[in-house]
Amino acid sequence: MKQFWKVLTNGLSLENPLTVLMIGLCSTLAVSTKLEGSLFMGIAVIFVLAMSNLLISAIRRFTPDEVRIPIFIVVIASFVTIVDLVLKGYFPSVYSFLGVWIPLIVVNCIVLGRAEAYAYHNGVLLSIADGIGMGLGYTLIISALGAFRELFGSGKLVFLGNTLINFGPSYRGPNILLLFPGAFLLFGLVVAASQAINHRLITRKDVM
Amino acid sequence: MRDNIYIRLGVPVLVVCIVAAAGLAITWSFTADKIEAQARAAEQRSLKIVLPEAADFVPVTDAGILGKAGAAAGDVAVAGIFVANDQSGSALGVGILVASRGYGGPMHLAIGVDRNGKVAGVTIVSMAETPGLGSKVVDDPTFLPRFFGLDSAEAAHKVDTITGATKSSRGVRKGVEAALAAYKAIGGVEGVSVR
Amino acid sequence: MSAVTQLALLLVGAALVNNILLTRFIALCSFFGISDNMHTTIGMSLAVIFVMMMASTATWIAYYGMLKPLGVGEFLYIPAFILVIAALVQFVEMYLRKYSPALYRAMGIYLPLITTNCAVLAAATEAVKPGFFKMNMVYNFTLGETLIYTLGVSVGYGFALLSFTALRERLDLAPVPRSLRGTPMAFIAAGLLSIGYIGLGSLFGL
């Protein structure tokens, strides 16, 4: 059981899919203009990752090697479509914001990457842990980015209808943050910061 | 040797496909009507905004009329035409749903045109504009009313765009022009309200 | 406007203005993954153009030939499309390895990468579900338009990749502050490059 938690937290920090492995960037940079949207995206990714890892590791003995990619892809695509339909039907406002990025979870490098690298070789329980861990790591970063960009880009933070923080109409913040280039620049600085922190951690460890 | 490899590979793929397809079909049958309802509700809400006095909206399904409207609208796609009736059931205008090119992607608009061909209301059903910039077309309360009362595509063309959201406002303008052109092409309220 | 200018506008729009990488953020994994030397980038760009054209045709035929008549297109298009793309990529890889080893060596190793490439699925879905990926289209594509559109997208992909690789190779030598060195600098450079590509939009008045 202890290993379950170890694998779970591994996705959060050591092998965080975004800042460390640098995969799954497409949706992160595009969707993180709103906290609400990013959170729903994160939850969708966690659901898809956990469920597909579960199913893929459950049937890994019956999947012949030559056709393992098509089988993985059909499994993942089905879970993504379920999320797509549920969102379209029951959360139309979130769907209109995320609309385009839900189907792209299928080709999101995290999902297929983890399925092939981890789920295909490990037990069901560990695969679920890995799926949820990776998903949480993804959600953490994308929500942080979403909150930052929405707040400083458009001056107010709206979550499920109620405005949490509002800088007032006179706010003339850098709304490039809401545009695509802004996302690139911001993410570059975020990675630089995490590299600088890791670097300091490593040097301090040697010194001690 | 030949069929061995087909069966060895074929069976697992087939099983997965069947389970996946069945699962999705079942989910679809649950959500299909929900999605349909959402779309209809959104449409009715937008039409209600552009033609407040109307009680109900009867969609026009006659292919000939839709074809004429589509041709007149040019590269803006006409998504739907509705006859707006008041309580007494007599037509008081036409609601036209169009999709025109915005900055971030297609912009779905609803335009209400009253009996004498004047624009009664314009609203945006859904759009993909960038929040904070493109969304000015919605936030700026003075923009949409500029189209009210216009009765020709040329008049609509003269409305100037908002600074900082040129492409989005140009998208709205093109939508209104197309709607007016379509309205004329289908012969106004009389041409459509066939009882 | 005449049909030819319509198609030309579509091609230029897809390649430059709505460039799939730099203005619409699709397929960034491969964009940052393999853009560190020119040789691999050329190989990858060729492979992407080649596979995307075939994939879009196959998905167009699958959609209008089978999914739409059966009325299941609405919810089955994701698994169907991605299955077709994965099968196609694997088949092309084996075919190349057998019949043209030279081409395989130049392009082959990138083919498995393309299965998880968002651009291929995006282009394929866009052709049958207009406006789905925020592209500026409002009508369904015919097969001819799909080919032209996909050609535009894939050439745009290659173009963005090449320009970014040249930038990155140059960056490795430039005196960059230590913590920014490597990937962070690449992101910032990509940000500036994407401002340039968005600027192209107003050039063609799209």
Added chain:
Amino acid sequence: MDLALIMKAVLALSVLGLITVALLATAAQKFAVEVDPSVEAILGALPGANCGACGNPSCFAAAEAIAAKRAPVTTCVAGGKSTAEAIAEILGETCVFVPVISTRHCGGGINARREYEYEGLRSCASVAKLAGGSITCSAGCFGFGDCVRACPFDAMSMDERGLPVIDLVACTGCGICVKECPRGGSGLLALRDDQAAVAVRCSSRESVKDRRAACSKCCIACRKCEKACPTGAIVMVDGLAVLDPEVCIGCFECVAVCPQECIDVTGRSASLPVAALDGRVASFTGFAADHAAAERARVAAAPEPEGDVEG
């Protein structure tokens, strides 16, 4: 839950699934590629660094060329004698092979006088374009390490003097660094017989007056080395000391007499432990860096301790 829709969905996806399987299964059978075994064996013998020194784009291409007799057994420059012999043995041929390694003919680095302070792109190629380079000497090394980056076997590293040091064990003589170096043509880096014990650390063709103005470590054509050399291995060729490796016996007399310390030990003598060389050789500045590099490689290459060698 209308059954018809489910049936249609299952039918659609299954048809696609079957097409996929049919496609991949026939492909797996028909396109099984049989690679000619000798190419595979040769490829195994090649270093596999795809360095391109032999003119083929990759080792796979080189292996095919050798198997098809289009290329000689010694095609692989980088692989050196061992690879050539291995391939010869696979093909049942004999081979003669002259091993070659890269050598630096410049002792300047921090000693060379600078024309201007260069703040641009840290690459030799770009500084060479700016008014002929940032150092006065027309043949000297800029020290930005293009060669180090280009070396596919990472046999080169920059030392504290700002000069590339070549690791004699790792260097395979592929010559890519000579091509990469903007001053490779003028002899700054050159391939030469790897048995030579000393090397002249200067390749400037300017007059002695200009050389001295440009660098304190240049060859001043004083001919002392020529007189001191018992076998006449080192001679003056238009004002610059040039060594003939076949004749040189490694007595280091020239290294001792050279007032500019411009000739130094290549480290080939590094195969002899330092103690075996008499004290004065160990003191030469040029010697320390090359010897250290070679020493590191030698220790790495021979993990088990050899008898009486003290570090």
